[in-house]
Each structure stands twice: as C-alpha cells, then as structure tokens.
Amino acid sequence: MPKVTIAQNILAANDTIAEDIQQMLRARGIYTLNIMSSPGAGKTTLLERTLARLQGRIGVGVIEGDIETTADGERIEATGAETVQINTRGACHLEAHMIRDALAQMDMSHLQMLFIENVGNLVCPSSWNLGEDLRVVLTSTTEGDDKPAKYPQMFAAAQVMVINKLDLLPYVDYDLAKVKWQALAINPQLRIFELSCRSGEGLDAWCDWLLTVTVAQHKL
Ligand SMILES: Nc1nc2c(ncn2[C@@H]2O[C@H](COP(=O)(O)OP(=O)(O)OP(=O)(O)O)[C@@H](O)[C@H]2O)c(=O)[nH]1
Ligand SMILES: [Mg+2]
Numbered sequence: 001m002p003k004v005t006i007a008q009n010i011l012a013a014n015d016t017i018a019e020d021i022q023q024m025l026r027a028r029g030i031y032t033l034n035i036m037s038s039p040g041a042g043k044t045t046l047l048e049r050t051l052a053r054l055q056g057r058i059g060v061g062v063i064e065g066d067i068e069t070t071a072d073g074e075r076i077e078a079t080g081a082e083t084v085q086i087n088t089r090g091a092c093h094l095e096a097h098m099i100r101d102a103l104a105q106m107d108m109s110h111l112q113m114l115f116i117e118n119v120g121n122l123v124c125p126s127s128w129n130l131g132e133d134l135r136v137v138l139t140s141t142t143e144g145d146d147k148p149a150k151y152p153q154m155f156a157a158a159q160v161m162v163i164n165k166l167d168l169l170p171y172v173d174y175d176l177a178k179v180k181w182q183a184l185a186i187n188p189q190l191r192i193f194e195l196s197c198r199s200g201e202g203l204d205a206w207c208d209w210l211l212t213v214t215v216a217q218h219k220l
Contacts, residue, residue, distance in 0.1 A: 014128055017096035021103070021131025025114065030061075031214045032114040034130050036154060037138035038147070039120030042164040044072045045197040046138060047115055051079040053207040058214060059110040063102045065094040065119045072117060082107055093124040096131060113214055122147065126157040133217065140165040141174040148182035155186045162206065166196040 025032050035043050047062060054060050061082040064073040073085030084102040086094065099116065108114075116132060118125040126135075137158040139147050142165055148155045155161065161183050163176065176194070183190055193209070195202025 011127065014096045017100055018129035018131040021096060021099055022133070024103075025131060026133075028108055028111070030108060030111050030114050031134075031217050032116065032130075032132045033134045033136055034116045034118060034125075034132035035136050035138060036118045036122070036125045036158070037120060037140075038122045038143055041120070041138045041140040041143060042197050043117045043120070043138055044075055046162065046164060046195075047076055047117060048079055049197050049200070049203050050115075050207055050210070051076070051081050053203065054113070054210070055080065057211065058112040060113045060115065061106055061108065061111045063094075063099060063106075063114065063116045065098070065117055067091070067119060076117075082111065088119060092119055092121045093128050094118050094130055095128050099130045113210070122151040122154050126154040134159050134213070136160040136162060138162045138164055139179065141168050141172050141176075145173075145175045145179045146182075148179060148186055152186045155183050155190065158187070158190065160191045160193065163192065163194045164197055166194055166201055167199045 035047070037043050051060055062076045064076055064083060064085045065088065066072055066085070067088050067090060070085045073083050077083040084105050086098050086102050088094065088098070094116065116130055135158040137154050139161065140163070163179060169176070180192055183192070193202060193206045195206055
C-alpha cells in the first residue's frame with residue numbers, strides 16, 4: 001500500500017475520534033480551543049494570564065501537550081485550573097486519542113471552556129483535529145515577520161491569530177503590518193489579537209472576546 005494512503009487512513013481514524021470528542025464536549029457545554037505555535041512563542045504564558053483573568057467567571061480546564069516534562073502542566077496547575085499533562089514522548093503534535101485519554105482523567109463537571117496547548121511546532125499540529133471548536137495560532141515578535149508566509153497551512157487552518165510579545169517590538173526587526181497582511185492573504189477570515197503577556201497590553205480584549213464566544217456558543 002502506498003505510504004500516502006496509510007497516512008490518509010491514519011488521519012481519517014484521527015478525525016473519527018476527534019468527532020466523538022467534539023460531540024461529547026459540546027453535549028457538556030464545554031467550548032474547546034486548540035492553541036498552536038512554534039516553541040517559546042508564549043502559549044503557556046498566555047494561558048497563565050488568561051486563566052488569571054477568567055478565574056471566578058467561568059470554569060476552565062487545560063490539557064498541556066509536551067514532548068517531555070511536566071513543567072508547563074505545573075505552571076498551569078498553579079493557577080488552580082483543572083489540568084492534565086500529556087507527554088508525547090517524541091511525537092511532534094497531539095492526536096485525538098491522546099485528548100480522549102486525557103479527558104478520561106479530567107473532572108469536567110464544572111468546565112465551560114477547555115484549552116489544549118499543543119506541542120510547540122508550526123507544522124504538524126495543523127493537520128490533526130482534536131475535537132476543538134476553535135484553532136488559535138500564536139506567533140510572537142521574536143520569531144521574525146515571515147512566519148505566515150513560510151508556514152501557510154497553520155495560518156489557513158486557524159480561525160484566530162494572536163500576536164504576542166508586543167513589548168519587544170522596539171528591540172526586534174518585526175513588521176507588524178506585514179505579518180497581518182501575510183496572514184490575511186492566506187486566510188481572510190482570520191480574527192487577529194495583538195498583545196503582550198509581559199505588559200498586559202491587549203489581554204483584556206482577548207479575554208473579553210473569549211467570554212463572548214463562550215456565552216454565544218452555549219447561551220450561558
Ligand atoms: N518579553 C516577553 N516575553 C514573553 C511574553 N510572553 C511570553 N514570554 C516569555 O517567552 C518565553 C516562552 O514562553 P512560554 O509561555 O513558555 O512559551 P510556549 O509557547 O509555551 O513554549 P513551549 O511550550 O516550549 O512551546 C518565556 O520566557 C516567557 O516568559 C511577552 O509577551 N513578552
Ligand atoms: Mg508551553
């Protein structure tokens with residue numbers, strides 16, 4: 001059997017599990033976001049800041065995906081959020097069966113929102129459905145302003161782009177307008193947030209929008 005056919009079958013099997021996960025999460029009224037970025041763009045930091053702002057307003061759970069270590073899971077657990085860490089042991093992306101297993105360990109009874117932090121990688125995670133309602137690609141000012149053009153599939157697959165580390169703009173060669181233009185050329189529907197997890201700029205707008213979509217989705 002040609003290798004490409006095998007790969008397609010694996011992705012199809014993943015999609016079937018992802019559909020089951022999505023049905024189950026929607027039935028429970030849990031809105032799910034898959035956060036993807038290159039390593040170090042600030043996924044865990046954005047989650048820490050977001051959880052601090054959402055605390056006491058809605059119930060939030062987090063699945064942390066990493067190749068190794070429980071470091072990010074421990075950072076998130078410290079916020080008080082329901083947290084499960086996945087170690088992929090070498091795999092460069094999360095797959096739906098990993099989410100299914102993580103959810104089996106999670107107390108979902110009080111959750112309205114679930115964040116999945118994917119493995120730091122701008123390539124493979126975009127091909128693997130996890131049952132999420134929304135795909136968020138995070139990019140930061142320290143990565144260079146050519147990322148949408150060089151990794152178009154990730155930006156095409158996302159509904160939201162967050163540009164992080166605005167506080168470092170004075171120190172890096174980064175053309176913000178170019179990044180937005182490149183991303184919108186690939187995906188004209190992309191909703192864009194610009195923020196700094198360090199200074200706090202833009203975080204309220206991001207969190208207010210998250211609350212709005214959760215309320216709209218589930219009529220809380
Ligand atoms: N200056 C600045 N640093 C930031 C900002 N957001 C995150 N960082 C720093 O960037 C580094 C990486 O942040 P993480 O949140 O661990 O990044 P990540 O995307 O979760 O990384 P992986 O899980 O390894 O893929 C840390 O040193 C953060 O403190 C920001 O807005 N401004
Ligand atoms: Mg992280």
